[in-house]
Amino acid sequence: MHPGGFVRELARHSHALDRYPFPCIQDVHLLELARKYSIQPWQAQVNALENQICPERYIRNYKTMSLDMQLDLARSRVLVVGAGGLGGYVIELLVRSGAGQLTVADGDEFELSNLNRQILGTRDLTGKPKVEAARKRAMDINPFTRVETCGTHLQPDDLPGLLPETDLVLDCLGGVEFRQELLQAAGLHHRPLVTGFVAGNTGLASTVFPGDQSPAAFWQADRDQGAEIALGNVAYTVSMIATIQVREAIHILTGQDPCLRNRVFLADMHKCSFQSLEL
Amino acid sequence: MQVQVSCYATLSPFSPQGGLVDLDPGSTPADLIRHLEIPMDEVKIIFVNGKSADPSTRLNDQDRVGIFPAVGGG
Numbered sequence: 001m002h003p004g005g006f007v008r009e010l011a012r013h014s015h016a017l018d019r020y021p022f023p024c025i026q027d028v029h030l031l032e033l034a035r036k037y038s039i040q041p042w043q044a045q046v047n048a049l050e051n052q053i054c055p056e057r058y059i060r061n062y063k064t065m066s067l068d069m070q071l072d073l074a075r076s077r078v079l080v081v082g083a084g085g086l087g088g089y090v091i092e093l094l095v096r097s098g099a100g101q102l103t104v105a106d107g108d109e110f111e112l113s114n115l116n117r118q119i120l121g122t123r124d125l126t127g128k129p130k131v132e133a134a135r136k137r138a139m140d141i142n143p144f145t146r147v148e149t150c151g152t153h154l155q156p157d158d159l160p161g162l163l164p165e166t167d168l169v170l171d172c173l174g175g176v177e178f179r180q181e182l183l184q185a186a187g188l189h190h191r192p193l194v195t196g197f198v199a200g201n202t203g204l205a206s207t208v209f210p211g212d213q214s215p216a217a218f219w220q221a222d223r224d225q226g227a228e229i230a231l232g233n234v235a236y237t238v239s240m241i242a243t244i245q246v247r248e249a250i251h252i253l254t255g256q257d258p259c260l261r262n263r264v265f266l267a268d269m270h271k272c273s274f275q276s277l278e279l
Numbered sequence: 280m281q282v283q284v285s286c287y288a289t290l291s292p293f294s295p296q297g298g299l300v301d302l303d304p305g306s307t308p309a310d311l312i313r314h315l316e317i318p319m320d321e322v323k324i325i326f327v328n329g330k331s332a333d334p335s336t337r338l339n340d341q342d343r344v345g346i347f348p349a350v351g352g353g
Contacts, residue, residue: 086353176351199350202288213331217324221349227288228352238353266345268287277345278330 006037007051014053022067024056031143042100045144046074055144058098069254070098074144076253077101079166081154081182083130084108085233086196087172088120089242090249094145095138097250101146102138103162106130107153108174117235156181163189168249171195172242176219176226183214194248194260196241200231201270203241206279207248207260213279215264237269280304280340284311289348293317308344309334323349 010033014023025048034044045055049071054062058070065073076099080087083106091104108130114121120133131149138147150158159182163169169186171193173179179195186193187210196205197218206215219226244265248258259265259276266275281301286294293315302311308325312334325332326345338344 082353084353172353173351174353176349179351197350197352199288199352201291202347202350204350215324217331218347218350220323221351225349226351227290227348228350230289231352233352266287268285270291275329277326 006033006039006047009033009036010048010051010053014048017056017059020054020059020062022052022054024054024059026056027143030055040146041144042074042146045098046071046100049074055098057142061097065097065250065254069256072254073098073250074100077165077167078103078170078249078253079162079168080104080134080170080172082106082172082174083120083134084114084172084174085117085235085238086174086198086242086245087130087170088118088134089239090170090172090196090246091134091138092119092141093243093246094249095142095147097246098142099145099253101148103148103150103166104131104134105150105152105154105158105162106134107151117233117238119239154178154182156185159185159189163191166191168252169193170245170249172245175223175228176221177223179219180216183208183216187211192252192258194245194252194258196245198233198237198241199227200234201237201268202227202231203237203267203269204264205241205244205248205260206264207252207258209261213262215279218264234269237267240267240269241265280306280338282311282338282341283343284315284346285344286315286317286346287348288350290317290321290346293346302338304340306338307335308332308338308346311338311344312346317346321348322346 013029014025110121
């Protein structure tokens with residue numbers, strides 16, 4: 001809760017910027033107000049946007065994203081399952097864009113072989129939990145994104161506790177395992193899911209709302225049989241697909257139309273060819 | 280008749296030279312997969328002209344066929 005004093009101080013600490021039809025507020029002032037009024041930074045960001053005051057860090061999102069869309073994103077709660085190749089880039093882009101609350105689940109620790117593509121991985125973090133890297137990276141980029149972590153591989157029993165508190169699921173799993181269970185659970189809880197899956201030069205992404213056609217046929221294999229086992233994963237395919245996933249997520253969270261319902265985006269990074277296929 | 284074929288990920292080595300295959304009229308994706316000697320159990324999903332299709336679908340001249348194995352990396 002914030003008394004009227006908070007709103008008055010928001011206005012006092014905001015400033016006009018040339019060419020923008022709303023006042024802005026700098027991080028330092030918004031964080032100070034959050035501290036003073038004992039509210040979480042993500043909540044202070046929501047309050048600022050509700051009062052048509054834009055945190056200055058998002059100024060270049062405008063006009064691609066209106067202030068109302070920025071508010072939708074600030075209010076959003078996203079579950080990111082996997083903080084490896086896809087998940088790292090997904091978290092990076094969501095946090096920079098202004099997503100309000102992320103829950104990040106991954107039970108892995110960084111290995112040297114992750115560093116070819118996983119943006120959260122650095123030399124000093126080898127052997128350290130990926131979710132801790134995600135939390136630190138998010139805080140370093142944007143203190144107005146609240147990050148909760150789950151440092152274990154999600155199990156089916158975990159999902160009924162997580163999904164009701166989530167607006168959208170990002171499936172950033174590594175391997176075919178658990179993808180179908182996650183998709184089914186998201187459907188049962190009436191939550192949209194945006195999935196990405198890659199192997200070598202082949203990258204795919206799809207958006208699934210409850211009842212939609214799904215790309216689950218791609219995952220019909222034992223855990224050691226996905227093409228990624230033989231082909232590995234490279235940075236340019238992984239980051240391309242993560243980008244498409246975030247494009248879909250932000251459009252959904254801000255009330256715009258997703259492109260990939262009942263479809264799968266295919267990036268053939270060998271031929272530099274991109275298609276949207278009908279499921 | 281002639282169809283244009285793209286095989287992806289681990290199936291990429293089965294892609295025909297020039298991407299084109301001559302098939303008997305009335306052939307299906309299953310016939311095409313046999314022709315290319317792709318192990319059927321490695322094929323998980325097929326697209327014909329950009330739309331998911333059954334292996335028993337009847338193909339037509341100049342159709343575009345995409346053949347995928349299991350993909351799940353991240």
